[in-house]
Amino acid sequence: MYNIGYFSLRTPQNEYYKILKSDQQCSLELIETVCIEEVDRLDILIIEESKELNFTSICEHLLEIRKKSDVYILILADPEQTIFTSQMVYLKLGADGIYSEEADVLDLIVKNILKRVKKETIKKNMKRASFEIIPEKSCIVVNENQEIDLTRQEFLAMSILFNKRDQTVTYEDIYRGVWSKQTGEVQKNRVCNLVSHIRKKFDAVKESPIRLKTVRSIGYILESSSSKNEG
Structure with a gap:
């Protein structure tokens, strides 16, 4: 079971959230506030960009998270909010990807990351x-x-x-x-x-x-x- 956190300041309505929520291989948790202790137990953190959670706020959260955690972070971009410059800033601050693709495409991207997470976890445990x-x-x-x-x-x-x-x-x-x-x-x-x-x-x-x-x-x-x- 993979642990995925979905950080949003509004109730998600997008198709991707619905797909992820119905996936029995994943434990999806809707997060309203970012807590480092909680983030550390996640395999992936998805941040949904919106008017409520804008560029400045996301940058602040990325800075705080990357001080203490190496969790995979994906930004689900709002086409009405994000621009190329802001995407570059997100990546420089430690985001692993910014996406606004169709739900099925983003779902495959997440699944590929989770496969890597599983392999890395196995290697880490074997080494330790x-x-x-x-x-x-x-x-x-x-x-x-x-x-x-x-x-x-x-x-x-x-x-x-x-x-x-x-x-x-x-x-x-x-x-x-x-x-x-x-x-x-x-x-x-x-x-x-x-x-x-x-x-x-x-x-x-x-x-x-x-x-x-x-x-x-x-x-x-x-x-x-x-x-x-x-x-």
């Missing part, structure tokens, strides 16, 4: 949701730049899980790998406590790409959306 293991520093870097410091035992356990990511790793595998000098029966509680400490560190990370899933009576699976091994 990543982690890499750094043996020489005994740490893990998540989301490209955030280091998670681990104790020696935590790092050994994560290395074992990392090397078999998306596969089940038994309690015994982890125990023998971390406490290699220990003999005798596997102490499952030590493994559980160790993994619990690791989980707490990654749970504190916003949009953590790492999830440690418990496989009952067997062990754990390190699930990750994106990873790369450094070193």
Whole structure:
């Protein structure tokens, strides 16, 4: 579902608004005042030029929005209001396009932009949701730049899980790998406590790409959306 804001100081009557409102793939919201917090959650902001929302007002809003947001902005031009000079000013102030075409044409333009928005969102999420293991520093870097410091035992356990990511790793595998000098029966509680400490560190990370899933009576699976091994 795409979020589209329609900024107008009057009740829209144009055909394009009606087409967009009936589109089940889009969530259309009629906006009467521009709030940066609300704009940031939009995929596209459409500004309808009119006598009520004229050139000067639109310029002021563009300046304010572009200070804090990179949302796609389209100006639906009023043929009676807009001139070539004003269109150039809109573009220089950060508008992504000015249109006054038929409703079907503008609808296709918006759909093309939304396809790009989807691709960009996927790429952004894939880039952000990543982690890499750094043996020489005994740490893990998540989301490209955030280091998670681990104790020696935590790092050994994560290395074992990392090397078999998306596969089940038994309690015994982890125990023998971390406490290699220990003999005798596997102490499952030590493994559980160790993994619990690791989980707490990654749970504190916003949009953590790492999830440690418990496989009952067997062990754990390190699930990750994106990873790369450094070193």
